[in-house]
Amino acid sequence: MGSVFGVVSEETPSYTLLYKDPDNSFEIRSYAARVAVSCRSPTRASTSSSVGTENDASERGRFFMKLASYIGVMGAPQNVENAPIAMTAPVVTRHGRSEMQFILPEDKSAPTSPAPAPAPALAAQGVHVIDRPAKVFAVRTFSGGWGRDAFEQERDSLLASLKQEQKNGTRNFSFTIAEPLYYEEYRYNPPWTMAPLRTNEVAVEVRWNEHEG
Structure with missing residues (x-):
């Protein structure tokens, strides 16, 4: 509630x-600096708006579901370690490109506990682990x-x-x-x-x- x-x-x-x-x-x-998991569309790049627009609500939903699959929100985590990862806030969208990010928990930014790569099927859909400077x-x-x-x-x-x-x-x-x-x-x-x-x-x-x- x-x-x-x-x-x-x-x-x-x-x-x-x-x-x-x-x-x-x-x-x-x-x-x-932190580590995030990112989903972007390779076919779209906007110079005036981000994925957070009214017209892009359906794409925002698709991106969210892919990122949620990576951390295991609604099923088995789709990363190479099959490791559940806690959800954080906020969900980030970036100006100038069709991209959404989940900033990963702080312990996944440590060299001793790096974030696992996305499962190959998810990586093929544009999901990648990235550094946020x-x-x-x-x-x-x-x-x-x-x-x-x-x-x-x-x-x-x-x-x-x-x-x-x-x-x-x-x-x-x-x-x-x-x-x-x-x-x-x-x-x-x-x-x-x-x-x-x-x-x-x-x-x-x-x-x-x-x-x-």
């Missing part, structure tokens, strides 16, 4: 909070729907807040929005969670600098 009401009980990636906007419109977070993101949290319009509106609001912050008074840090623009969409809840209680985030990559004094 907790998931219906927006309770997030899964492991989430740890991060260092670098800055929190006084108006609570965004945070700047430093994420360490360390990055700094400006993150805006919101609730509600998952469609393209919602995420693009929140992205634009975040970008406006970042540009305004850059105009503010002298601080002991500075940041620039990474170019080319790169952002990710984070969904923390299952589809049956009531929309007003969902935790969604849009994350824009930034370059962070701290200054002396």
Whole structure:
């Protein structure tokens, strides 16, 4: 029942909070490198939207099922070790390409316990284990729907807040929005969670600098 009401009980990636906007419109977070399992379409690449659009809902569902098969959510795990792997949150979709990722539990990022490769049949369907490099993101949290319009509106609001912050008074840090623009969409809840209680985030990559004094 907790998931219906927006309770997030899964492991989430740890991060260092670098800055929190006084108006609570965004945070700047430093994420360490992690390992993820990814599913992408080799036949589609978008320059304007991600798999998280209204029109791509069916593809998003297919990607989710393939990734869920890898970790063993609904049956025998489809990886070469037949090892069940815990679900984490959020589910990540990437701007600019038709791709979804599950960030794997932290212990699967350790050299002593690497993530198993997908079973050959699943790998043939575009599922791969990948490295997520360390990055700094400006993150805006919101609730509600998952469609393209919602995420693009929140992205634009975040970008406006970042540009305004850059105009503010002298601080002991500075940041620039990474170019080319790169952002990710984070969904923390299952589809049956009531929309007003969902935790969604849009994350824009930034370059962070701290200054002396």
